[in-house]
Amino acid sequence: MKPLIIAAAQSTAIAGDLAGNIARHQHFMRHAAEQGVQLLVFPELSLTGYERELAGELAVSPHDSVLQPLRDVARETGVTAVVGMPIRLSVDTPVLIGALVLAADGSLAVYSKQHLHPGEEVAFAPGNGGDPLTIGSDTIALAVCADFSHASHAAAAAISGASIYAAGVLITPNGYTPDTALLQGYAVEHGMVVLMANHGGTTGGWASAGGSAIWAPDGSLIAQTAGTGDFIVIARRNAHGWSGQTLGVEVPQ
Template identity: 75%
Template structure:
């Protein structure tokens, strides 16, 4: 079994402030690099906050110049980073909930949320998903929040050969128990590790539960954040199995 180090970035988003959120993302990416992380996954709409009312104004093309500094930084520190952003695939296309894969090799991948949560249709259209990605010898399938509430989504990831199912989410306290039970169940059912990156604080009028977590392919909980706050949830795999760690992320 090859070594692998993955992490959930439990970041706190500042409503609508792309510049400030990019600075925080760079801080997380720097800390991830110091920890030897190969794949870092941020929460749903992490770069803007879960701000449905601002989405149309903030939406960008995935390859927009405004994100180039973040792409460059991912390449510089060598950490493939999945960041959340409202996107438009063309000037006149609808707004999608995007998860952009900023590759350690400078590449750009685009995933768009396929299954909307009730109420999201006022600001967003359903997306088309996206391709799996390779981290070393492992295949990673992405999900954004309500995607994983559909068992068919995780099943499709498994059919694509996913070793890891990685979801950027916004989960509140009321939803935490049923949602994490689903994710843990997918790990067992499909024999794939599961990563869940939740917001570290309130966003868009919702109080996030935090407690981002990573499960092994047998459903065993490797590591979970103890609560909310700017934290990185790290899981390392070697020949002896998985080990977890929580790393606090402070402002630079």
């Protein structure tokens, strides 16, 4: 197996503050780069917070120049970042929940959440997913929160050849046990690494459980946070298999 380092960014969002959240993401990316991380996945709507009532005014084109500072850091550090953002694919189209892949080579890819959680339809339309991404010899399939509640979504990722299934989410304490059991089950069923990046604190009026985690293809836990707060959850692969590490992140105020 070729060496690989992936990570979940358990970040806390400032409600509706795109500039402030971009600065926080840059800090996470640089911190991850110090650990050799190649892929860093942020929570659902990480750049705005899970603020449904603000989504329409905050939504941008994936190619908007407001995201250029993050794309610059991706190239500078060599960290491919998957960030959460409300997006419009053109001026007159509905708002989607986007996961934007800001690649280390400067390229951009778009994933849009396919399966909405009940209540999200007031602010968002269902998206069309997106192509898997490739890092070295690995294929990574993306998911955003409720996507993974559909077994067919993870199955399609496996059929596409994905060795890693990476989800940016907002999971509350009540949903944490069943949701993580589902994700761990996908690791076992499909022989994939499964990564889950949850919010580090309350967002949009919803309490997050934190507890971001990464599971190995046999379902064993590689690394996990103990609860909420700002953390990077790292999984490293070498010839001997997977090892994990969880690092706290002190985000500048």
